[in-house]
Amino acid sequence: MPALVNRQIRLKSRPPGIPQAEHFKLASVPVPPLQPGQVLVRNLFLSVEPAMRGWVAAVANYSQPVAIGAVMRSFAAGRVEESHDPAFPVGAQVTGLFGWQDYAVVDATGIERRVEEDDLPLSTALGVMGINGVTAHYGLLELGRPKAGETVVVSTAAGSVGSCVGQIAKLHGCRTVGIAGGEAKRALCTDRFGYDAAVDYKAGDFEAQLAQACSAGVDVYYDNTAGPISDAVMSHLNVGARVVICGTASVASWNPAPQGPRVERHLLVKRARMQGFVIFDHADHYAAARHDLAQWLREGRLVYLEDVLDGIEQAPDAIAGLYRGENLGKRLIRLA
């Protein structure tokens, strides 16, 4: 039997800011034979997410930069095609950092998870049941610590993390305010994700709209953007507020850090807390988060949106597309 052909998207050059299509190249190589302890995974869905900008950046980050010439690092969900490990039999559905490629030959220890929720679509393993949902669950509940009746504000509120944060906050009895860019995403917040109010940060009267939506102040701010959007939210913090720093999507480059109004006085006068986190530190929380998320999905109390692109050739431009704001919902690449 001739070797399977594996199409791969590799990092061609180091992007100075947001990675664009030109920073990647397509290669085709044979799939190597399995070694003992290895598993062959046929990728069915590849993930595209804002954090990938950091993964290809040269500056220090929470993970080592993807090397030039290497397959682009990515979460993926697929099916086991050949296996030397009985824990992952042929046909099993698995997720892991399998990269932007058709096939991944991985050590069994490199598999993140065998997907047990066979009643849920496999694509959810990369979104609401994957790192996005788990990130929303951990950041909101463990760091944000929302209490019923409090106001929770979410930036990129219609995104794959943000939409989940808003719904979980609502499930905990909070009043939820979403911030999103453009009328389509703003409307999604209230119409689809159940936010009590939603504000378009691109609107001319954004600050006035936000002030109105947050007339009782802000107790939890789940921040996916940083920048001027956050500045507007900070001025409404209540005493004892918690600001959860999950992402900085609105800032194109941190080298050097852009200037903004200093936050120390807000934090002091409001006895408030700002805290950043990286979900990979909290693997011990994943199972509990997935338990809750699966239950809410099955009960119809948690909804999600996907933005599915077909074909691996769509991948190189897909990160830039996120930063252009063109997707509605979790962006995925579906492989044939």
Added chain:
Amino acid sequence: MPALVNRQIRLKSRPPGIPQAEHFKLASVPVPPLQPGQVLVRNLFLSVEPAMRGWVAAVANYSQPVAIGAVMRSFAAGRVEESHDPAFPVGAQVTGLFGWQDYAVVDATGIERRVEEDDLPLSTALGVMGINGVTAHYGLLELGRPKAGETVVVSTAAGSVGSCVGQIAKLHGCRTVGIAGGEAKRALCTDRFGYDAAVDYKAGDFEAQLAQACSAGVDVYYDNTAGPISDAVMSHLNVGARVVICGTASVASWNPAPQGPRVERHLLVKRARMQGFVIFDHADHYAAARHDLAQWLREGRLVYLEDVLDGIEQAPDAIAGLYRGENLGKRLIRLA
């Protein structure tokens, strides 16, 4: 018996920034007779502290602004001269918000504390045994959560709060780095307060000196200044760092907030936390803090400096003097 004459320093006008001598005036009024439940306190020491800038500011703060024409709000320590409450007999030493005046007629419920540590100088009740020491103890231990072997950086490191923070951190096995303005204060940090290293933020090579002193990174930053000093510290945060916002002494005005490099990316990548606090929220911590502080003082493991000005007429310029950096140690006004 003719009524006692009470000299008072009153707020004359609302300072636009740091309060200066011209914003106060001296008045002399008779001491009124005691009502039931009241106590007459002869003030012996008046406190002067940076937070007073906030107390006279018009903008929202953690306490109501001192009214124009009112006696300047101040902690003070004194002796009970006349009493209608058996819990505070004549001769007892007490502290409270007695104001910048010779005598205070107060409801017994308005007395903060009867000073029981008769073996310690009464002046310590306003400094290391008072709000300064308690602030250092709470902020460092409850929010900073230092662990033995970690690096703790303190700004205004030779000040009444900062010097106490540095010593408590050292008592907990930490490596301590002080930041102070000018060679005299820098030298105090190492020579008197036991910091492992100290850096003069006014020196031309401040950032290089700080980098050298923090070669193992920063685990806890106890921030009394905000501003460019903090910017320099933030770039050295270790993963999991805690930044405790205790004061913003380097910033003359927050209306509008000055610009500075955004902190969100530091907090995210380093999984770090910034948290502000106001010690008055934590009265339940005072007794435990004073217990520790008194023990360390008696064992000679905690030292302090005082900057004593004689006479109430020194008070009006005394806050501005703090911001000019002219004091070494806790600033007090001693009344004859």
